[in-house]
Amino acid sequence: MIVYFNFQFSLMTPSDPAIQVDGLTHRYGDIVAVNDLDLTVEQGEVYGFLGPNGAGKSTTINILIGTTQPTSGSVSVLGYEAQTASGSIRQAVGLLPGEFGLFERLTGREHVVFAQNCKDVTESPDDILARVGLADVADQRASGYSTGMGRRLALAMALTGDPDLLVLDEPTRGLDPNGARTVRSIVREEVERGATVFFSSHSMEQVESVCDRVGVLRDGQLVAEGDVEMLRTRLNDHQIALTVERVPDGLPDQLGGLDAVSDVQIDGTTLTISLTVASRKAAVIDATEAAGATVIDIETYTPSLEEFFAAVTDQDGEVAHNEMSAIAAATGGDA
Amino acid sequence: MNWHYVARTDLRGLIRSKLIWLATAIVAGVCGLATAVPALVTDSPSLSYTLGVETLFIALGTVVPFVALGLGHRVIAGARESGTMRFLxxxxxxxxxxxxxxxxxxxxxxxxxxxxxxxxGLLMLVGLYDSVPLGPPLLVVLGLITVGVVYAVVGVAISASVDSSTGAVGGAFGAYVVLFFFWERIPQAVYWLVNRSFPGGDTRPSWFAFLTRLNPGTAIGDITVARFEWMRNAEYVSVRRTSDLIEGDTPFYLSEPAGVVVVLTWVVASILIGYWSFREQ
Known part of the structure; x- marks a missing residue:
């Protein structure tokens, strides 16, 4: 990056990350909002930035666009240093803020035109409003908008000028399933266009179908990161429920002695076996049949990412883990 | 350089607010009524004309600080509270x-x-009084509007330096008290600190006049209302020129151009202080 008068030009190459955060710490007085955070988002990627409310997501986002100065650490966005080139970053980034208020007396279209003017782009505001599903209410004042409509409008403002990076802070909050679907399809369209998407949410469900990678933030630190499948397998709680005609003597002990089996529960003729590795399910079935039991029903249970998320973001992971098992048992392993 | 988009967006919202139209109607009504009263209650046309200008001056001069501080004092704190700042x-x-x-x-x-x-007010003067010279009252009105401009910018500076609407109201009230009522006490207090007595007689030290002149309203008054003999010795208001406070020739810092500098300094300083406070938050 070179500094030339007051303008900064990004010298980002296609292989450079869109977002590079190193050792980022931010304190508000004694409160540590972000704690030594390292984060890399590649160009063209959809990155799910997950965490419960208060985990430090919005603070991180404010630092990414340069409106909040970090206590320490370095942040580079699209090749610009966030601390010195906030204007260039905000020109190239489309931001949907997590919490915002609309200009109550302005219409939806006027909001988009304002964003376009500030970004110095000329495009039809109506096309963008149609994309987010607000074409019909473009001339209504925002004071009459519902929460979901407001978020759609904020998304429309974020989309102005075809940004290289979309930073969406809780874009689906307050949206009905239909609205959330619109957001996800827009995210896919934007990535197809070549944009990078940084998608923050407190709900795993909202991001798992669109994100290439997910990072989970807790107390200002990344506690898990990886692609969706990898995170799923990282949760060591896979269960298989076998219903047999009769439970042979000694079978529970036998199963308990198998590799990767962490627990065996019996309820009548149903055995619920907890495994730390999903691939050991076949071995459990084989062992059961070898012991002389006739298996009449098999139900397997794989934890959802939502449960993974709950497990890693809960202060006491053990509790979350056990509760999850309880849920699985209660729902017959179908959860 | 997006200030004009910000201005346009904010102004568009303001124009669509009912409150501003209500304020406009009230200000217009009060000023019109105040200007008309002397014509309706006195018989002497010449006296009533100067009275009309005087009552317009009193009416407009009273409402302008409220309007200006009211419009300015919570614009930035309000944008922060409402969340529109997130977009800005x-x-x-x-x-x-x-x-x-x-x-x-x-x-x-x-x-x-x-x-x-x-x-x-000016329309009332033309309509209700005979052979009215329009120049002097126009200058009076322009002077008061300029006072409004300074108060509005001071209000914006306050709105940038407080963190809540409540703080903004307190700040605006403080600014009103200091600028409108308390200012003349400042040179008096300094005088007391220096001399351990309060000033007597008709004249004051030149530094006393200078401190008085730093008030934007006083500086604007010197350039506008106080130009007219009949306003200086008016029935209800007494608008002495600051330069009349001291003996001898008018020093440069009490001249009319210096008054313009005082006004511009208030405007520029307020914006810079507002910007600086906003940046620090």
């Missing part, structure tokens, strides 16, 4: 764009509201 700062706007744009919009609105009072 999320888009590639500099903080100076935001302060400047907001100040411009609020100044424009102040000019509009105060101007409507002035125009209605």
């Amino acid at each position: 700062l999320g888009l590639p706007n500099r903080r100076l764009d935001i302060v400047l744009g907001m100040a411009l919009s609020r100044v424009a609105a102040t000019i509009g509201v105060a101007g409507s009072g002035g125009i209605v």
Whole structure:
């Protein structure tokens, strides 16, 4: 990056990350909002930035666009240093803020035109409003908008000028399933266009179908990161429920002695076996049949990412883990 | 350089608010009524004309600080509270764009509201009094609108330096008290600290006049209302020129150009202080 008068030009190459955060710490007085955070988002990627409310997501986002100065650490966005080139970053980034208020007396279209003017782009505001599903209410004042409509409008403002990076802070909050679907399809369209998407949410469900990678933030630190499948397998709680005609003597002990089996529960003729590795399910079935039991029903249970998320973001992971098992048992392993 | 987009957006919202139209109607009504009263209650046309200008001056001069501070005092704190600041700062706007744009919009609105009072007052003068010279009352009105401009910008600076609407109300009230009522006590207090007595007689030391002149309203009054002999010795208001406070020739810092400098300094300093406070938050 070179500094030339007051303008900064990004010298980002296609292989450079869109977002590079190193050792980022931010304190508000004694409160540590972000704690030594390292984060890399590649160009063209959809990155799910997950965490419960208060985990430090919005603070991180404010630092990414340069409106909040970090206590320490370095942040580079699209090749610009966030601390010195906030204007260039905000020109190239489309931001949907997590919490915002609309200009109550302005219409939806006027909001988009304002964003376009500030970004110095000329495009039809109506096309963008149609994309987010607000074409019909473009001339209504925002004071009459519902929460979901407001978020759609904020998304429309974020989309102005075809940004290289979309930073969406809780874009689906307050949206009905239909609205959330619109957001996800827009995210896919934007990535197809070549944009990078940084998608923050407190709900795993909202991001798992669109994100290439997910990072989970807790107390200002990344506690898990990886692609969706990898995170799923990282949760060591896979269960298989076998219903047999009769439970042979000694079978529970036998199963308990198998590799990767962490627990065996019996309820009548149903055995619920907890495994730390999903691939050991076949071995459990084989062992059961070898012991002389006739298996009449098999139900397997794989934890959802939502449960993974709950497990890693809960202060006491053990509790979350056990509760999850309880849920699985209660729902017959179908959860 | 997005200040004009910020200004336009803010002004558009203001124009669509019912409150500003209500304020405009009230200011116009009060000024029109105040200007008309002398014509209705006195028989002497010459006396009633100067009285009419005087009552317009009193009416407009009383409402202008309220209008201006009212429009300015919570614009930035309010944007922060309502959450529109998230958009203003999320888009590639500099903080100076935001302060400047907001100040411009609020100044424009102040000019509009105060101007409507002035125009209605001037129309009353023309309509109700005989052979009225329009120049002097026009200058009086323009002077008061300029006072409004300064108060509006001071209000914007307050709105940038407080963190809540409640703080903004307190700040605006403080600014009103200091600028409108308390200012003349400042040179008196300094005088007391130096001399351990309060000034007597008709004249004051030149530094006393200088401190008095630093008040934007006083500086504007010196350039506008106090130019006219009949306003200096008016029935209800006494607008002495600051330069009359001292003996001998008028020093440069009490001259009319110096008054313009005082006014411009208030405007520029307020915007810079507002920008600086906003940046620090």
